[in-house]
Amino acid sequence: MNHIHKLLPIVLLCLLIGCKKDRLSLSNVTRIESHTTHRLNRIAFLNDSIVIIGGGIHYDYATTLRSGDGGYTFTVLDHPESGKGIYGMGQAPNGTLYACGTDGTVLQTSGNGTQWQFNRIGDWQNYIAVAYPAVNKGVYVSSRFQYDGSITVVDSALRIVYKNNYRFGLNNVYFISPANGFVVAYGAVLRTADTGQTWNYLPIKDDNFMCMSLIGQQMWVCGFNGGVYYSNDNGNNWETRRSPGYITKKHYMMLSIAMTDSRHGYITCDNGTLLYTDDGGYHWAEFEPFTATALRAIAFAPPETSYLPVMTAPYSGLRLSILA
Numbered sequence: 503m504n505h506i507h508k509l510l511p512i513v514l515l516c517l518l519i520g521c522k523k524d525r526l527s528l529s530n531v532t533r534i535e536s537h538t539t540h541r542l543n544r545i546a547f548l549n550d551s552i553v554i555i556g557g558g559i560h561y562d563y564a565t566t567l568r569s570g571d572g573g574y575t576f577t578v579l580d581h582p583e584s585g586k587g588i589y590g591m592g593q594a595p596n597g598t599l600y601a602c603g604t605d606g607t608v609l610q611t612s613g614n615g616t617q618w619q620f621n622r623i624g625d626w627q628n629y630i631a632v633a634y635p636a637v638n639k640g641v642y643v644s645s646r647f648q649y650d651g652s653i654t655v656v657d658s659a660l661r662i663v664y665k666n667n668y669r670f671g672l673n674n675v676y677f678i679s680p681a682n683g684f685v686v687a688y689g690a691v692l693r694t695a696d697t698g699q700t701w702n703y704l705p706i707k708d709d710n711f712m713c714m715s716l717i718g719q720q721m722w723v724c725g726f727n728g729g730v731y732y733s734n735d736n737g738n739n740w741e742t743r744r745s746p747g748y749i750t751k752k753h754y755m756m757l758s759i760a761m762t763d764s765r766h767g768y769i770t771c772d773n774g775t776l777l778y779t780d781d782g783g784y785h786w787a788e789f790e791p792f793t794a795t796a797l798r799a800i801a802f803a804p805p806e807t808s809y810l811p812v813m814t815a816p817y818s819g820l821r822l823s824i825l826a
Contacts, residue, residue, distance in 0.1 A: 526778055526789045537578045540565045543798055544591040546599060550804045554615045556588035556601045564588050564603060568615045572803060581609060583620045590642075592675075594634035602629035602642055608660060621660050627652055635677040639663070641698040645671035648688050648710070655698040664699045673712050684737065686711035686723060693737055704737040709746050715761040722783055724756040724769050730783045743783040754786075760800045770797030 536542065542557035542565075555567035555576070564584035567576040586604035593599050601609040606623035623629065627644035634640045638658040645651040648671030655664040670688040677683035685692040685701065688710045692701040709725030722743075723731045729746035733739060747753070754771045761767035761783075769777040769786065774793040777786040 526787050528789055528792065534574060534576065536567055536576055538565055538567065541587070542567070543587075543589050544601075545799045545801045546591050546593060547801055547804050548593070548597070548599065548615065552614055554591065554599060554601075554611075556591050556603075558587035558603070560587045560604055561585075562587075564601075564607060564609065566601065566609070566615070566618065570614075579616075579618070581618060581620065584609060590629060590631035590674075592632040592634050592640070594637050594640075596637045598634070598637075600632050600634060600640060602632045604628050608632075623654065623656060623660050624662065625652075625654065625665070627654070629654075631672070631674040633675045633677045633683060635680045635683060635697055639697055641675050641677070641683065643672040643675045643685055645673065645688075647671070651687065653685060653692075653698060653701060666701055671710075673710075674714065676714050676716060678716060678736075682736075684714060684716075684721070686714050691723060691737065704733075704740070706731055706733075706737075706740045712756060713758040715759045715767060717761055717764065720761075720764060722759055722761055722767065724759040726755050726757070726772075728754045728756060730756075730759070730769070730786070732783055744786060757796065757798055758800045760802060762802070768800060770800050772796045 540557050540559055540563055542555050544556045546554050548554060551570055551572050553569040553573045558565040562585060564581040564586055566579045568579060569576045584607045586607040588601045588603040590602045591599060598610055598612045606626045608621045608623060609618045611618045628646060629642045629644045631643045632640060640656045642654045643651060651668050651672035653666045654662055657663055672685055672687040675683060675685045681695055681697050683694050689707055691704045691706050691711055693704055694701050709727045709729045711723050711725050713724055715722045719734060719736050721733050721737060725746055727746035729742060730744035732741045732743050754775060756769050756771055758770045759767060765780055765782050767779050774791060774795050774797055776789040776797065779786050
């Protein structure tokens with residue numbers, strides 16, 4: 503996985519047509535210099551101008567990239583006190599951004615991303631995702647090569663409050679309220695109604711679930727085996743909108759999903775493929791290739807961004823930031 507990642511594609515999508523077509527065109531792809539060869543894993547818009555990217559090298563470097571102009575230019579911040587790769591990022595209700603990684607590493611910034619504080623969760627797990635449903639409570643998920651993992655709830659001082667261990671890897675965590683959240687994992691999706699103290703299995707399986715996109719009670723989940731799954735009742739019932747598999751359809755190793763509304767959305771894949779749907783996830787069309795590097799994360803520029811139109815008309819002027 504030690505690929506060289508020098509460039510951050512910033513994609514402006516305009517004049518898309520219905521995704522029944524096999525291949526869609528991008529109006530413009532601008533490659534922006536990241537000034538690092540380290541792997542980049544997560545991206546977060548703090549507001550319409552400040553963008554933070556987390557990455558590094560697993561056991562050697564923690565790297566953050568910061569943009570103050572909405573993602574057009576970036577500066578690199580190294581964190582020698584950490585010395586471990588960053589794999590997850592999550593923002594607390596008070597605006598503090600937390601970044602987590604190898605050996606329990608946690609970095610946090612309460613300002614504009616220029617100053618960071620280093621700390622560590624005491625169990626030294628490889629944390630790959632984090633969410634803060636409350637200012638004083640963080641939920642971190644770990645994975646050890648997909649063989650096993652944990653969901654760890656910490657207080658404001660990163661002291662462990664609750665911890666649940668699993669015999670499979672965990673991939674990401676999301677909260678829709680201070681109490682209610684979800685974890686996507688290898689072969690399972692879990693739900694909590696008590697801020698992470700206990701977790702229940704939802705009736706969905708048979709994929710390595712990588713990412714979730716939430717709009718109200720609607721949720722879409724994509725899997726590394728190429729499946730897309732939908733629920734409109736907070737995960738009580740699920741519909742397979744794209745079946746995983748290799749024989750009957752083209753196989754995609756999906757890494758992230760982001761829906762703009764109940765019909766339109768995007769998926770990024772391990773081989774650099776960007777997919778688009780305009781029917782809620784039943785059908786997906788490829789964009790013309792612009793990279794062969796894994797696209798690990800996707801984020802929408804905030805609506806208040808003024809220098810580029812954002813969803814001013816159907817399929818028009820949508821700006822995405824995608825990590826490669």
